[in-house]
């Protein structure tokens with residue numbers, strides 16, 4: 341019976357995913373790559389958190405992204421492709437990164453993550469300009485506060501389009517490159533504490549739904565792409581002290597957030613960067629389909 345179930349399962353898998361077999365469930369090439377890129381990882385503390393290869397970061401000139409970019413370079417990434425709607429205002433900050441990491445290739449492209457054609461072009465250019473696409477960190481996101489009874493449907497659509505569909509478009513484009521390279525890869529989606537509980541006091545139904553959906557996107561892609569040696573995880577930040585939380589109506593809300601948080605304060609982008617580094621490094625090689633909440637304990641009550 342067990343054999344019959346196994347062959348039924350294989351037949352089903354082949355029908356649904358013709359290019360795969362369950363026997364392939366792991367990617368020896370990807371495992372070999374992890375070890376060859378991190379030869380000292382099993383024996384040294386520093387090697388364990390070293391990062392190898394090139395990373396694409398969406399929302400790449402945003403507040404959290406710039407801190408994450410620096411951390412990824414500090415831990416050894418050889419190249420970065422920063423994608424954002426506009427990169428002009430961040431020209432000096434990007435140049436400062438180039439000055440600090442002269443051996444790294446750091447590129448920027450103006451791309452809307454909802455534009456599949458533009459995203460695919462940017463991923464292709466990453467492969468040609470930097471040499472490979474090894475990691476993707478999806479940080480592009482927008483927020484909007486509106487009561488559900490009043491919110492224009494256009495706002496609902498745009499928030500889900502950028503935060504959820506945009507992340508899928510970018511993850512799929514990067515994964516296609518990773519699969520064709522045959523070396524595996526790492527993908528991180530940025531959900532939020534808003535994916536786990538309803539924000540208070542600001543009404544943000546579209547944002548909450550868009551981030552909640554990312555948790556299932558992360559799990560679904562982790563399940564589908566593990567066989568290619570690609571891991572897909574997410575981070576769920578709590579309230580971070582960035583411009584995203586300076587919008588209309590949010591200044592007053594900060595007081596409430598801090599009063600409800602056991603740590604009594606908002607977080608800093610630096611306090612997220614270490615988790616991203618871990619997920620991209622040798623230390624995170626068996627972490628797949630996971631979500632890490634970084635919110636000072638805000639979710640516990």
Ligand SMILES: NC(=O)c1ccc[n+]([C@@H]2O[C@H](COP(=O)([O-])OP(=O)(O)OC[C@H]3O[C@@H](n4cnc5c(N)ncnc54)[C@H](O)[C@@H]3O)[C@@H](O)[C@H]2O)c1
Nearest residue numbers: 399402403404425452453479480481532577579580582584
């Ligand atoms: N700041 C927080 O408290 C917090 C908490 C939880 C989750 N997050 C998430 O973290 C991510 C980064 O947030 P942040 O605080 O750095 O905000 P931020 O506004 O500084 O960065 C977001 C970046 O995304 C870019 N972006 C927006 N729409 C885009 C699009 N269509 N295409 C490409 N780029 C686009 C913006 O230009 C911006 O640079 C977001 O996804 C956000 O939802 C933030």
Ligand SMILES: OC[C@@H](O)C(O)[C@H](O)CO
Nearest residue numbers: 483532533534577578579
């Ligand atoms: O956890 C909260 C964040 O996702 C976000 O910064 C907030 O909801 C924006 O108001």
